[in-house]
Amino acid sequence: MSFLADRLARVKPSATVAVSTKAAELKRAGHDVIGLGAGEPDFDTPEHIKEAARQAMAEGKTKYAPVAGIPELREAIVAKLKRDNDLDYRPDQITVGCGGKQTIYNAMMASLNPGDEVIIPAPYWVSYTDITLLAEGTPVVVDCLAENGFRITPEQLEAAITPKSKWLLLNSPSNPTGSAYTADHLKALGEVLLRHPQVWVMTDDMYEFIVYDDFKFTTIAQVVPELYDRTLTLNGLSKAYCMTGWRVGYAAGATDLIKAMNKVQSQSTTSTCTISQWASVTALNGDHSFIAKNNAVFRERRDLVVSMLNQANGITCASPEGAFYVYPSCAGAMGKKTPGGKTLQTDEDFVTFLLEDEGVAAVHGEAFGLSPFFRISYATSTAALEDACQRIQRACGALQ
Numbered sequence: 001m002s003f004l005a006d007r008l009a010r011v012k013p014s015a016t017v018a019v020s021t022k023a024a025e026l027k028r029a030g031h032d033v034i035g036l037g038a039g040e041p042d043f044d045t046p047e048h049i050k051e052a053a054r055q056a057m058a059e060g061k062t063k064y065a066p067v068a069g070i071p072e073l074r075e076a077i078v079a080k081l082k083r084d085n086d087l088d089y090r091p092d093q094i095t096v097g098c099g100g101k102q103t104i105y106n107a108m109m110a111s112l113n114p115g116d117e118v119i120i121p122a123p124y125w126v127s128y129t130d131i132t133l134l135a136e137g138t139p140v141v142v143d144c145l146a147e148n149g150f151r152i153t154p155e156q157l158e159a160a161i162t163p164k165s166k167w168l169l170l171n172s173p174s175n176p177t178g179s180a181y182t183a184d185h186l187k188a189l190g191e192v193l194l195r196h197p198q199v200w201v202m203t204d205d206m207y208e209f210i211v212y213d214d215f216k217f218t219t220i221a222q223v224v225p226e227l228y229d230r231t232l233t234l235n236g237l238s239k240a241y242c243m244t245g246w247r248v249g250y251a252a253g254a255t256d257l258i259k260a261m262n263k264v265q266s267q268s269t270t271s272t273c274t275i276s277q278w279a280s281v282t283a284l285n286g287d288h289s290f291i292a293k294n295n296a297v298f299r300e301r302r303d304l305v306v307s308m309l310n311q312a313n314g315i316t317c318a319s320p321e322g323a324f325y326v327y328p329s330c331a332g333a334m335g336k337k338t339p340g341g342k343t344l345q346t347d348e349d350f351v352t353f354l355l356e357d358e359g360v361a362a363v364h365g366e367a368f369g370l371s372p373f374f375r376i377s378y379a380t381s382t383a384a385l386e387d388a389c390q391r392i393q394r395a396c397g398a399l400q
């Protein structure tokens with residue numbers, strides 16, 4: 001009998017972290033590897049945010065914070081939700097956690113009973129299913145078609161709902177596809193949800209600010225106000241503010257749920273780092289002009305990667321609305337033989353081939369629940385992306 005808890009048998013370690021770790025190991029061993037697995041901007045945290053942290057330390061703002069977050073940060077989040085999303089929340093409807101990930105974890109732990117179902121459109125961010133399982137819920141994965149921009153359709157949602165459905169998990173723009181829902185898409189899903197009052201919506205808006213080509217971001221509580229009472233709006237500082245290591249995420253929703261999430265957090269991390277919270281106040285209230293500058297670079301990289309991947313044999317790649325990922329299909333490479341004589345049967349075979357033959361580390365689609373695809377993060381230097389895409393073209397060209 002294992003000493004370890006049974007609940008761990010339900011959960012897989014993060015595949016995206018595994019790819020980054022493997023790429024880093026190969027690099028350390030002297031191999032020429034380009035890592036396209038990381039889900040974080042290659043840009044540094046803006047200086048005015050770092051300065052706010054230094055100032056907080058100088059002023060001795062280094063003690064425990066309230067579980068829900070310092071009042072100043074919750075006020076800044078209330079102001080942000082009004083300014084950017086036209087949503088009215090009070091500070092007692094806000095909770096701040098150690099990144100978006102812990103906030104989602106708190107929400108699942110606070111709301112799921114064994115067997116409660118969470119509807120998760122695939123491809124999905126790897127942690128949604130595993131956090132659901134850790135919290136003893138049941139993921140109900142709905143495969144979304146590339147032709148539909150990897151978005152769940154109202155018909156698919158209707159078909160997935162049962163009396164046990166507790167949450168619909170939405171993520172727009174999406175990790176891993178970069179696809180985003182327009183206000184009309186959200187309204188159509190809202191119509192279905194209004195017929196099923198037992199289903200709440202958790203919307204992960206982590207990539208809200210990273211959108212291109214005049215795409216207008218909206219969030220479901222904003223466009224379907226009737227769902228406000230049963231929506232948990234999640235967001236965080238990690239991506240657009242280049243603050244992945246600072247560990248600040250937050251959620252806004254019904255006070256009973258927020259209180260329950262705080263209770264979970266009070267018995268785990270207490271709060272996120274006080275210094276990070278003060279820096280986040282400055283991030284949310286301060287200058288945002290760096291975001292447009294970063295997005296201009298991301299957009300150029302997206303266009304480069306999409307164009308170069310579509311020139312690779314057997315690969316088709318859509319141009320997504322946001323985030324910093326593309327999710328190309330490798331269906332055209334399936335069944336082909338590598339120069340080493342291996343027949344590619346799965347997207348995992350395909351990414352292993354890219355890593356072993358060309359030193360390109362991408363993540364296989366199976367990790368995100370939809371095959372045969374792979375995810376490329378273009379949050380890395382343009383030169384590295386160009387090199388990586390040339391290698392992918394060469395690898396695909398060598399398949400028989």
Ligand SMILES: Cc1ncc(COP(=O)(O)O)c(C=O)c1O
Binds near residue numbers: 039102174204206238
């Ligand atoms: C869709 C999505 N949600 C949440 C997170 C978690 O972000 P954080 O680093 O703030 O925990 C990520 C990070 O990769 C993400 O891609």
